[in-house]
Amino acid sequence: MRQLVCALLFLVLASLAPTQVQADPADIAAASRSVVRVVVFPANGDNVPIGHGSGIVVAPDRILTNAHVVAEEEYDGAIRVMVIPSETGGPISAEVIARSPRNDLALIALRNGRRLTPAALFTGPVPDGVDVFAIGYPGGVDVAQGLDLDDVMRPQAPVKTRGNISAGRSAKGFETLLHTAAIGSGNSGGPLVDACGRVLGVNSFGTISDGSDAEFFFAIAQREVATFLRSNGVAYRSVDAECLSRADMTRAEAERAAAEKARIEEENRRADAARSRSFTEARRQAEYDIIETRDNRSMLTVVLIFMALGAAGSAWQLLERERRDQAKLAGGAAALFIIAGLIAWFTRPSFSEVDEITRAALAETADPAAPAKAATAGKLTCVIDRSRSRITVSDTVDVPFEWRPDGCVNGRTQYAEKDGIWTRTFVPGQEAQVSVVGFNPATSTYRVERHLLGEEAMQQARAARNQYDVKSCSTDPAALEKVVAMNEAVHALLPQQANEVLVYQCE
Template identity: 45%
Template sequence: MLRLFLSFAALLGLMVPTQAFADPADVDAAARGVVRVVIIGTDGTEVYPVSHGTGFAITSSRIITNAHVVREALQDDTLRIGIVPPEGNDSGFAKPIAVSPKNDLALIEIVGDLRLPALTISGNDGADSGEVSAVGYPMNVDRAQGLDLNDIFNSQPPVKSRGFISGRRPSRQFDSILHTAPIARGNSGGPLLDGCGRVLGVNSFGADSSGSDAEFFFAVSNRELIPFLRDNNVSAQINALPCRSLAELDDAEQQRIEREQTAARIELAQRTEADRMKRDRVQLEAELEVAEARENAMAIAFLLILLGAGAGVVAWKAQRRGEESDERILMIGGTISAIAIVSALALWFTRPGIEAIDHKVNAAMAGEDEDGGENASDPANGTLVCTLQVDRSRITGTPDEAIEFDWAEDGCVNGRTQYGVSAGTWSRVFVPNETDAVAINSYDPGSKTFRTDRFLLSRTAMAEARTTRGKYSPPKCGAVGAATSLGDMQGGVTALLPESPNERLVYSCEVKGE
């Protein structure tokens, strides 16, 4: 499903300008999984190298190389296939899994505990131009450095060279990519990378330049590699998205923010105008209602005054007559007169004033917001369902299309993982022991945006990050000052990281059930 999703996104991305130059950080990250493949012989007492080529990890334990690199080992059971990683001293052996001479591909598997970071294959094979990088172990460089065959058992970083794709050149045997990134003997089986460090093909051979012609080189294309992997049940990381630099992504993000701010200002102006018109309407209604209430109160007060006056006159006349039968009339008339006059005065002084208009307007406007109007708050806590935003992400692997987690306002995720807060940003730094990559997960409750930045580090840099991470224990959820304390603790690890990540995944979140 994700592969189809990424492929569809790639079609949309054809309208987006692609990166013009290779990113050295991405090529360096890919080089972590590029190994020297050594054919090893023995005379019973001494181990010696027979030949060597290059290979690259397609999974943590499986390596792609050329069929001609391992051909001697397949024909002579006294020879073994050795694997020398670019870093460390944990070299190992490998066994052949599948070999396809017709398209010069071989799949070998590491025997032992050595594990490598897998490279990602580019699923977009439509490009016929652009800068590329070849990574491998050319023998002419070894000779120039004064290294002999015995030295190749020592870990050394692979050589990187740049060139350009010159086009696709289907040969009589297999589909290939013609390019100008220099390769030599020993480069065979190494990857040809795009600007994002993704595999475009497997370097195989060069054209005979006769010492005067321009030099061109051939790589077995992914049209051959991907079916070969599929036929051998290898689940490789395939990414068909256009290659975008972080600078381009940041620029697009800035433009997006500016568009949103402009739209927000327009919406605010429209909302302000709508509120003004609504307030004017409510104001008019309130004025009419208060005016009517005032007029009614004054009219009733006037009638009560008349009633009180009439009752008073009747009582006064009864008193003037002074007859015994008039005493009851005097009492009733006086009482009615007093009550009417007091009620009239009360109505007069308690009739709605001009300030009642403002009270009614404010109450009416506030009542709409409290009932869930435009100004009602939108909670960012609870169970969140987050969807990958491909246009805002730099994807070099095959990430999850959607993730789900529980977020609490104190930065506790799923009730057990505390996030730290620093400079207003909630984040958690993950330094795994299984892979050579540091991930920083961050969440912005205001915009409900979840982001993962992945830094693909060398073994040396990863060891330093693990050592620094081992110096602190993250506080548990609910601990006093947990978020601020963790934010300070994580600073030691983040200070070791490069300025920019190799991969950035941006997710837009919604509260589940809304």
């Protein structure tokens, strides 16, 4: 029995323990789009590389790497730098525009007008023990694969390794993150990312092991990176939201829906109880009113009958005195009193009228009907709900949103309605992401599902989008059908789950 109790206690405690976020391969793949290979050549035009490393796209035309990767003194002379993207396109000529040897950072500017997909830096705290991933181009892998120079200069997916953060230790002179995600020569300048693919730091160096010790590695912390980028005028992407797993989001949404359902049921129960009490009280009051009215009219009938009898007696006495005209008046009064008494008696309310009187009283005294939910048409401000959002690359500033009941947004973009949700899919020509945007007028909820796709998938999505001319608002059924068809055509190409989910509440 004791063993059973202990086992149950262990299961309860295990269920209460915080769960570590499990990385989704799609998030790490999305982060890999922003990783490049940096190849160093002598400036004299010799096409034999003298060094190479990795880099992170921090702006469409800016690459962050280690200072030692592009240190001219390390190569005994002037150097020439080439950047090779991880996906499509050939090598890009680049130049070093800033170096910070103190914390081993350097900034490279792309030439030729090429633009790449920037990464997002995570600016929040990095907990001890969390999963991290090193992404880059270790030279040992190139050698093991037998790659020649032509292979190295072609786009290739970077290598990913997994490890954990060991917080609390830092290199002298600048802040670093100690971790166990294996890196090798060539990983220098590549990112260390979290389970959501946000950059935590820039891999720089590792411990020296003789084979008997475990190896540990160091990444330059994002605070050092952020300071360096700001000092060089780079407007980088940053995210400070906790990395939520999709399982966490699903569970949180289920809990929220259950809580909302329980709240509505409780409100309905209270409303029903209030209505029941109101009806009971109104019925009791109606019964009291009927009894009072019946008593009053019965008393009035008795009074009128007595008055009729008095008038009749007066008429009789006047006849005996032969005062006929006055006797007629008295007799007429007696008749009127009798008629009034009969009316008072027979118009007494019946107890069968209780329900009707109750309903009439409730209709007169009830509060006005509860106003409908505030109309959502017009200019709205949508505020992020972090508890319902999975934020990986976007900022969380408020979103201005002008809504019309016909699905026209901001006076220029037509959305299509399905099951009460108005939806539009956006496929930008430059950025490597597809956004599925939905608005629910009933709840004033604005939702963005963002898919971070590779170059090939983006080309397919753009081709599907460009089949439809849906540039302006229109209530014409044919135009609405085009929006629906465009949404469906792009949706068919998207992964089942988005990399980022942003939920806003609009007012």
